[in-house]
Amino acid sequence: MKIARLYFQLGDVASAEREARIAGDLKGDEADYLPVLIDSLFVRKKFKDLFDSIEPGDRIPVLESKVRTALGTAAVGLHYDVKAEALLRDAIRLDPSAKEPAVQLAWFLNRTHPEDDRVIDNATAVNPQSAELARVKGEMLSSRGDANAAVRLFDDALKIDPDYQLARLSRANLNIARGEFAAADTDLNSILQSAPDNLIANYLRGLEQVKKGEYVAAKRTLDRISSTFPAYPGGYFLQGVTRLALGQAEAAEVILGKYLSRVPGDPEATRLAASAALQQHGAARAIDYLKTLADQTPPDAKTLTLLGNAYMADGKPELALQQFEKARSLDPENILIKTRVAVAEIGVGQGHEGLETLEEVVAHPAGAVAAGPTLVLAELYAGHLDEAGKVAQSLIDRDAANPLYLTLLGDVRVAQHNYSAAETAFRAALLRDAGFAPAARAIAELYRETGRTDDAKQVYSDLLTRKSTDVTALLGLADIAIAARDW
Numbered sequence: 001m002k003i004a005r006l007y008f009q010l011g012d013v014a015s016a017e018r019e020a021r022i023a024g025d026l027k028g029d030e031a032d033y034l035p036v037l038i039d040s041l042f043v044r045k046k047f048k049d050l051f052d053s054i055e056p057g058d059r060i061p062v063l064e065s066k067v068r069t070a071l072g073t074a075a076v077g078l079h080y081d082v083k084a085e086a087l088l089r090d091a092i093r094l095d096p097s098a099k100e101p102a103v104q105l106a107w108f109l110n111r112t113h114p115e116d117d118r119v120i121d122n123a124t125a126v127n128p129q130s131a132e133l134a135r136v137k138g139e140m141l142s143s144r145g146d147a148n149a150a151v152r153l154f155d156d157a158l159k160i161d162p163d164y165q166l167a168r169l170s171r172a173n174l175n176i177a178r179g180e181f182a183a184a185d186t187d188l189n190s191i192l193q194s195a196p197d198n199l200i201a202n203y204l205r206g207l208e209q210v211k212k213g214e215y216v217a218a219k220r221t222l223d224r225i226s227s228t229f230p231a232y233p234g235g236y237f238l239q240g241v242t243r244l245a246l247g248q249a250e251a252a253e254v255i256l257g258k259y260l261s262r263v264p265g266d267p268e269a270t271r272l273a274a275s276a277a278l279q280q281h282g283a284a285r286a287i288d289y290l291k292t293l294a295d296q297t298p299p300d301a302k303t304l305t306l307l308g309n310a311y312m313a314d315g316k317p318e319l320a321l322q323q324f325e326k327a328r329s330l331d332p333e334n335i336l337i338k339t340r341v342a343v344a345e346i347g348v349g350q351g352h353e354g355l356e357t358l359e360e361v362v363a364h365p366a367g368a369v370a371a372g373p374t375l376v377l378a379e380l381y382a383g384h385l386d387e388a389g390k391v392a393q394s395l396i397d398r399d400a401a402n403p404l405y406l407t408l409l410g411d412v413r414v415a416q417h418n419y420s421a422a423e424t425a426f427r428a429a430l431l432r433d434a435g436f437a438p439a440a441r442a443i444a445e446l447y448r449e450t451g452r453t454d455d456a457k458q459v460y461s462d463l464l465t466r467k468s469t470d471v472t473a474l475l476g477l478a479d480i481a482i483a484a485r486d487w
Contacts, residue, residue, distance in 0.1 A: 005036055016040045031063050038070040047074040056087070065095035073104045074393045084108060086240050092119075103136050110140045131161040135170055150174055165191055169200050184208055199228050206238055215245045233262040237269055244272060249279035265296055271306055283314035287439055301331040308340055319345030335361055339371040342378070351382055362391065368398055377409045380415055388412045403429035403436040410442055419450055437463065440470045454481055 004017050020037035024030075029484075032056070041050040051074045054067060071086030085108060091101035102123030109116050120140065124133045138153030151174060157167035168187040175184035184204070191201040202225045209218035213316035222239045228236035232392035232424035236259035243252035253276035259269050270293045277285040290307040308323035327337045338361045358378055361371035372395045379388035393407040399405060410425035423446060429439035440463050459481060463473035481487070 013040045013043045017044075017383070029182055030059060034343070035068060038066070042070070042073075043076070043433065047077040050074045051078060051080075053309065056090070061094040062098075065091045065098050065101060068094065069098070069101040069104060072101065076104065076108050081108075081112065085112075092123075099123060099127060099132060100148070103132070106136060106140065114144060129160055131157040131167060134160065135164070135167045138167075139170055142170070147174055147178055165195075165198070165201075169204065172201075172204050176204060176211060179211070181208055181212065191451055197225075199225055199232060201237055203232070203238070206235075206242070210238060210245070211422055212243075216243050218242045219246065229258070230262075233259050236262070237266075240267045240272060240276075244276055244279075247279075249276040252276040253282075253285075265293070267293060267297060267300070267303065271303060273436060274306055274310060278310060278313055281313070283310050286310040287314060299326060299330065301327040301334065301337060304330070305337055305340060312344065312347065317344050318462070320344045321348055335364060335367050335370040338367075342371070343374060346378055346381070351378075354378060355382065355384075368395060373404060373408055376412065380412065385412060385416050389416070401432050403433040406432070407439040407442055410439070410446075412448060414442075419446060422446055435466055437467075437470070437472075441476075444473070444476055446482060448476065453484075456480060 016036055017040035020033045024032035026170060037483050046294050051071060056068055066326060068087045068091040072091060075084035088105035092476060102119055106120035109119060113423035120137045127133055131476055134153050134157035138150040147456035150395050151171060154167050154171035157164055168191055172184040172187040172354060188201050188205050191457060193197035193200050204222055206218045206221040209221060219242050222235060222242060224293035236255050240252045240256035241254060253273055256269050256273040266391040270289050274286040274289040288308045290303055290310060293303055294307060304323045304327035308320040311320035311323060324337060324341045324344050331337055338357060342354040342357035355378055357373050361367040362375050372391060376388050376392045379391060389412045392405060397403040406425050410422045413422035413425060426439050429436055440459055444456045460473040460476045463470045
C-alpha cells in the first residue's frame, strides 16, 4: 500500500486508485487500502463508483466511521438524501469524536433543515478547540444571511489557530460580499504574502477588484491563475465579467463559453454571453443563447428583456415585442421594460401606442431618465418636432448639466432648421463634457452641412486627438476631402 499512498501524494490519483483496488483484490488490510481508495475516488468525484463498490460493514469503529462518512458524503452528492443522513449519523455514533461526519451532516441539514444546529453544536462541545468546526458553523450562518454572527465565528476560529487559512479565506469572502474591502485585504494580504500562488486568495482578490470596478487590475490577477480554471470554473465566470467590462466582448464570449461548458444553463453567465455577442453585432448568437435559457428554465424578466433586445438588433421587432410584453407581465412596474415595449411598438408600426407608452413612462417620477431620450427620438422619428423639443427641454430643466439632453435638443433644432440654436445646444453640451463624442460629431456635421468646412475639420481633428480610430471623424474628414476633390 505504500506505493498507492505515494502515487496519491504525487497527484497521480488514477494510479493510486488502481493500486488500492489491487490491494483489495489481494485481500489486503482494509485499514491500509480503503482510506487511499476513498480519497482517490473523492478527488475525481466518482461518487457513484464509491457508493457502489464499498459496503458498510463490521469494521473497527474508527475505520467504519470513516467508511460511512465517505459513503454518506457520496450519497449527498448523488442526492440519496435518506441514505446520506442515516450513514452520516451512523458515522458519528461509531466515533463521536470524529469531526468530518459531523461537518458533512451539519452541511446536509443546513440545506434540508435550516437553523437546526444541534449536530455542529454537539460536535463543538466534544471538540471545543476545533477551529474547523467554528469555521464551518460560520459558513452555515453566512449562507443564511447572518453575516455578523458568521464573522464572529471566523474570528473565534482564528483565535484558536491564527494560521488557519480557510478561516481567513471565509472571512475575506464575506467581507468582500458586504463591501468591507479593507478588512478583506487584511486577510488576503496575510495569505498572499506567504502563499502568493494560493488559488482561492487570488480569486477573491480578483473578485474584490471587480466589485471595486478595478477591471484592469482584476484582469492581471485572474490571468495569473487562469491555468487552474478548468478545475475551478468559477474563475472563468469572473474572468468573463472582467473582459466584458473592459470592452473585450469577443474574449468575454469565448471565456464565458468555457464556463458554460462546465456549468451549463447558468442564467447569469448565459445572459452575459448573450450581451457579449450583441456587442459584436452577433444578434443571432445572442438569440440562440437566450432561447435555450428561456426554454430550459422558468421565464424571468431579465432574460426576456435581453432576448427582446436581441430580436430588435436582428431586425425582428414583432418577436421583440412579444418578449417585452412577457417581461412586462412579470415585472409590470419596471420602467426600462416599459420603455422597451414602447420602442418595439413603434418598430412594428404601432407608433401611436408606442408614443403613448413613452409619455406614460416619462410622466413617472423615475421615468424621465430611462425613457426621456427615447421619447425625444421617437417624436423626431414621427415628425413631431415641437413635441420633441418640449420633451428635450423638460429633460434639461430636470438636469441642465447633462450633455446628452443638450445634444438631443440640438438634434431637434437641426430638424427644425434652427441652426444657430442647434449650435448653441451642442456647444453647451461640449462645455459640460469636452469628450462627449455625440455632441462633437453632431456639431461637426452641422458645420459641414452649413458650409463651415474649417470649423468641421477642427472638430473632427479634436475627436481624433481623443480617439485616433473614431470612425465618424475619419469618414467626416474623408467626405470633406472628397467634396474638395482632394484625393
